[in-house]
Amino acid sequence: MIKNRKELLGAALFLGSGLFLGILSLRLHLWGRLGPTEGFFPLLTAGVIVVASLVVLVRSLDGSRPRSETREPLQGGGRSESPSRVWSYSFLLLFYGLLLEPVGFIIVTPCFLTVALRFVERQSWRRTVLIGLASIVISYLLFSRFLGVPLPRGLLE
């Protein structure tokens, strides 16, 4: 039942997306004097998504189990889920992404690595500092010097 609830939710999500795309496509021109115009292909695509999502939805309501990916856990045992880690990483990602340019690589990256390694992944302070320092130096040399990627200087400008 739990698996079918996930199937149902996933199918509903994509069905909704397909319908949304269809509505947006209908607002565009579908056909011109010479043939199809900008709305035609997206509408066709929306139709494909809606029909396929409906099939998945019906199967999940039916209780039948579709052939699913064989993504067995890479290590033995079942997979225990920890949504709090997902939220932690999501917030960290958002802050890192948003602050990278205004604050700068040299400041933001050590902060991100410290919080991620020490507080999310619960590594020791020694390990956190060593890995953080090594990563920043290596990535700075690799990206900025070797590959010529300009890293944002932010507040150090």
Next chain:
Amino acid sequence: MLDNLILGFHVALSFSNLALCFLGCLLGTVIGILPGLGPVPTIAMLLPLTYKLDLTSAIIMLSGIYYGAQYGGTITSILLKIPGEASTIVSCFDGYQMALQGRGGKALGIAAFGSFIAGTFGTIFLGLLAPVLSQVALMFGPPEYAALMTLGLTLVVYLGRGSVPKAIVMGGVGLALSTIGMDPMDGMERFTFGSIYLMDGINIATLGMGIFGIGEILYMAEGGENRSARDIVTRPRNMKELLPDKNEWRRSAMPIARGSITGFLLGILPGGGALLASFGSYAMEKKLSRHPEKFGGGAIEGVAGPESANNAATSGAFIPLLTLGIPSNVVMALVAGAFILHGVIPGPLIIKDHPQVFWGIVASMYVGNIILLVLNVPLIRLFVKIIEVPYAILSPLIIMICIIGAFSINNNPMDVLSMLIFGGLGFLMRKFDYDAAPLLLAFILGPILEKSIYQSLVISHGSPLIFFTRRISMCLVAAILLMIFSPLFGRWRNRRRARGGSMQEKPLA
């Protein structure tokens, strides 16, 4: 062909390209060793960095990563029974058993040598077949291209992993994402919601890094995956332990030869690639073996054949991309992305307009195979240590690389935000059990498919019969219909047989 090969080697053996090939093989092997991370997220993460390189160098490095990752996955499959990459799952069956018997080094050695031989074979065939096929491709017009793209997407959906309706949904989502930006025929804005950023469409690098990099990290974070150091069954202590003996070579020779041919041919098929090649080879070797009962218990043929097949498939996979412009699997879709980012459309004109690119890539694949052999055989002990690095340390580092990579595309924080959004999508896709491969392929093929359909319908004044009246297009459409309806026909026939059987069993009144 000899002149072209000389040109190719001249390009591939330049110091910078050699260094990039070496770097690609090394990075690919290191990343391929890490379970869950394979060539796809690695190439996705490093794609933005290839902006700074010229096209030939970029493809050389990405190709090195591809076959480096194949071998990296083999190391963990054999020594830990943890497949580092999907196509190396098969090596777990007999390779791990060989490791338990103290023959892990031989398994790794035969995998390395078999991969080298198969890769060499694949490279030669690529050089021979691609120019011929590109001439055929020049006969393709818009209806043929539309039909071919559709066939490619159909094959990916039906031959890929997971449920078919879900794969179709993913294909649809990929096509939908490809429509964001400007319409390819009239240049009209679509689904940009007034954003200047979206007018250029979605960037393949942010999509790939988001779905395969960030999405995977979030999924691993949710699962609390924190590999502890596993006892490695056997570590090869010296070079001698890696070299198979005469008997093992004799038993491996034909599996390597068969694997090379099978792998190359299967690699050409969209949706096929290394995964199909390795499983196909294993099944074939077991069937042909005089002692099939030994398979699963440490038969060296069970490692030699599949490992050769998956490496030959990497060469075969380049054929549709370099001749028809169609990526046959997700990795090739990302490589196609690299071409597009450099302003070159992969397809039949590559050999004619950019011969140094094509022949440079062919020659670099041969050089890459030598580098892999030289690199991996003595460094296996070092690579094995990398397996012991827990995800708790790797995850933040991968995030850092992805974010820097995304930012470096255009020095635009919107690319980072875009990647994070796709990361969320990738995570949800993993949660709901949707395979990302059809999405990425459809995203790459979408603009070509749309343009081909539009042009076809303009030529035919709106009539869809154009797809059925041109010979090549008609054959391709027939193949699509066969792919779609043959499983349904098979199921209907089985149901009839079952009903017929149950009626015969009913007692007579």
